[in-house]
Amino acid sequence: MEKADVSASTRPRCCSQFLRKFTNRTSKVLLLGLVVLVLIIAKFGGPSFNAGNLFQPLGNIMKGQEVVACVDITQETPKPTQQDHTVIGTDVRRRLASTLVEVYREITRQTGHQQSVIDTKLAIKLAAVAEELDPRISLSMQTPREYSATFTNVTSIISLPNKSRHVCPEVYKPTFDPLGQVGMESEDCNYVPNFNKVLTVILPATSWTPERVNFVVKQIRKRYNITIVPIVMSKNAIDTNVPNLRIVMMENGVNESTVMNQLFKTIETPFVLMGTSLAHFNNQSSLERLVRVLDEVEHVKVVGGAARDPEGLWNHGCLQQRMAVYEAHYALGYYYSKYECMYCDDLLTPFVTSVALLKQIPFQEGLNGHPMYRDWFAKLRVNGILSMACPDVMFYVQTHPNMDEQQWIIVAKQWSLEKITSYDDKVYVFDCSSVGIYCLGPLGTIASFQLAPCCRALMTKYLAYLTDYGNQNNLHYELHAGSVLGALKMNGYLPWDYDHDISIFCKDFSTWRNTNSMLKRKQCYNYVTKHNVYLTVNCPGYFLELVCHQHNASSYQFLPPEYTDKPTLIKYAGKDIAVRPNPGLYARNRYGFEWLKHESHWRTLKNGPANLKKGHHEIEFWRSCKDPQHHSCLDHYPIDGNLPFQKPFLNL
Structure with a gap:
């Protein structure tokens, strides 16, 4: 069958993690385990679970092929017509699915890295899910020596594959010992060293x-x-x-x-x-x-x-x-x-x-x-x-x-x-x-890593210099571009951004230009990038960009007349900051499909500048981390959701 041509510009985001080729043998083994678990969930998950859509991408992965199909989550699934006692409860199913997704995400992240390390905890998690779904599964997943010791009626000693023992194995001798001091005993053997x-x-x-x-x-x-x-x-x-x-x-x-x-x-x-x-x-x-x-x-x-x-x-x-x-x-x-x-x-x-x-x-x-x-x-x-x-x-x-x-x-x-x-x-x-984290040169950092919270707090402080000035002088301003995305997704600065984007009225450009005396007291300064259009504020390690658009003054016409006297505010690092009148609509129309998902900053992406000139956005997701063992690597984190970044230790 001829493979369908799916261009990068139209490819759904959910396919991205499948697009890497799985050449690592350990990854294939673990993915095979995922397939088995999906089969089990399909068996016990009830009529509402449709595993068929999952197997096409998984099957192609096992063959080392690229995947161009995704699960259609828009299709309504049939509801059970009668009670089925074999159906797994919703909470249990979600927890098990969350574990599978966690394992899958880690495997896909590691695939393609020359020096990737397959975490042995992944295999343990897969085995635990399988055993919870069906305890009989655990029997087939164990090594030949099922337990930590043999029973007294077992005379044969099972050898360890490809290795010799350093101590004698144990034998379990069940006995009624109220003090619990006997039971598991070392076997007598003569084939181990002193x-x-x-x-x-x-x-x-x-x-x-x-x-x-x-x-x-x-x-x-x-x-x-x-x-x-x-x-x-x-x-x-x-x-x-x-x-x-x-x-x-x-x-x-x-x-x-x-x-x-x-x-x-x-x-x-x-x-x-x-x-x-x-x-x-x-x-x-x-x-x-x-x-x-x-x-x-x-x-x-x-x-x-x-x-x-x-x-x-x-x-x-x-x-x-x-x-x-x-x-x-x-x-x-x-x-x-x-x-x-x-x-x-x-x-x-x-x-x-x-x-x-x-x-x-x-x-x-x-x-x-x-x-x-x-x-x-x-x-x-x-x-x-x-x-x-x-x-x-x-x-x-x-x-x-x-x-x-x-x-x-x-x-x-x-x-x-x-x-x-x-x-x-x-x-x-x-x-x-005190711990050796430095906030200079953020563009080099965000190519692989999240910015540290203290660095994001520094950038938020720089933003406050300008917003406080605007509030004190009754100047209109709004967050726009990537700063709006940060406000909408993270209620603050995006961990992979490196500047601030602020929209101002063109008539106020000269007034904003007069911030230099205030900024210099704070080790910052401004300069005109484009006359009456762009004003750049430089602070240690970072910059903020103020831009005026001729249509800014009319943006509020889309609000009811009763609401035009107050800007739309959004929580940003604990403060109320003005944004576009309808920030969600602004983000959707500006960034298009799946804007709530994440990708690296366009300046760090291979095709970022070219795509910007073309006038369209080609999704590339996270870049591979240059230090895969670091806890702040962006590609350690999902491309969707804000809680993994805001509350990484939350387990729901």
Whole structure:
């Protein structure tokens, strides 16, 4: 069949994300999972769900073809004629669909990037949706070893594909033990290496007393004959006669990250325990259990346990973390689990990981303590690596991590964050200069990234210089062009804009020209770009453009006579700002089809200037981000809706 010719100028916006070719094998596998889930939703979703329209674009994607057809959302779907108990409730269906869209959006964003990383959390989300729709589906999606342990009546040991074990597998022996201390037991096996060839313990002990170091080392040695490496400031009073004890000195002025990165190069075992804040150790801290999870859960590279402090306070230590729009949120808890362990983005407790991972993604030079760990786990997440917390493994710690503002600002500097909501629900807000965010050269920024909120606030302040002047002098003004779009879509400055557009009456041009004395006191100035037409106001890093049109004075003729004495106002960064009499109609007629959707600023697009000269608008959407791991990349965000930008952590 001959392929229909759909020109770029007439192609519907909803097709845009489909137009990239899917050549990444992992993307195809995940998309195949999406197809399966759509089939399931079609089966249980009831007569109102029409999956047929979804399969044409998905099928073409799997073939690596471009898609030129979209779902027709204007066609009314039939309503059920009678109650069907197999129909999924509306709220559940919307939640599941939202998850699928989130996964789909991330896959399409990553496709085409030379160095794209497929986040393993996407596969977990797909599996969770499938299991919720039909628990039987999960059986076919599991690896051959269904559970974390075999049962007592199972004699065969299932081997791991393409890898060898470092510890013996577990067997589950159900028993009535009111204290819950027996049940999951390690099998007897003779095909794994001695544990001293498997794991090394690292104790970041620079702030510990010598007595605490000696005690923790002694307690670990009671259970494991493995190498223990305390990192201390002084060897004084440290018992050096303990077998397999290797003391590492950290000199004054040297950062913990530097010492550890050098240490990792010398570790001979495949795994290490990072024994942060340990105060005691006994048989409740099964290191074999953590190594076993790393052996068996392929996509997990870090596994921690729970923690108990001397006061008895227990904490599983599993954090979820998300960064968006120059902000980070941390929360204690989990969404998914496997093998009785929680999937996490970050861990607050001692953890086991591979030496290979620590060499591949080392600690950030110059960092120490909690900020060093928060930064490292954040790096793991942007590289698509997940962690786990197994709450049945309990470590005894001196204190639970409690980060203050001085520690969080270090993380903020590393990740360009204006705001952090901590896992203890405290909120920290930082000014741009303190975290290394600069607002100069916005055109280069918006080619890939959103402008930081502090930069948008700066531009809003510049606008207030002019609007306040206009109000004080009874001068008419209106937002127009991209500034109207910002007001309508975001109730403020567009995160991908770099100027302000203000329409004025031509008769007032000379009066606006007289703003220079006021502007210079605020480090700004104006100049005439085109006589009696364009007046440009330059402020540090940004500019505002005032333009007069001969028809401005007559724009109010479209309002009822009773309303012409007051301009139409719109909320803009919390203030009431004058806009076109009917701003929605203005935007629709000026920008045409689907103007509520988003795309990069025309000056950053390949065909932007040419399209402007042609007099028509050719939709190009977001440009590919030059740093795909950055949380403010525009192509991380949907091309539709304002809530993902205004309330990125809202989950409806």
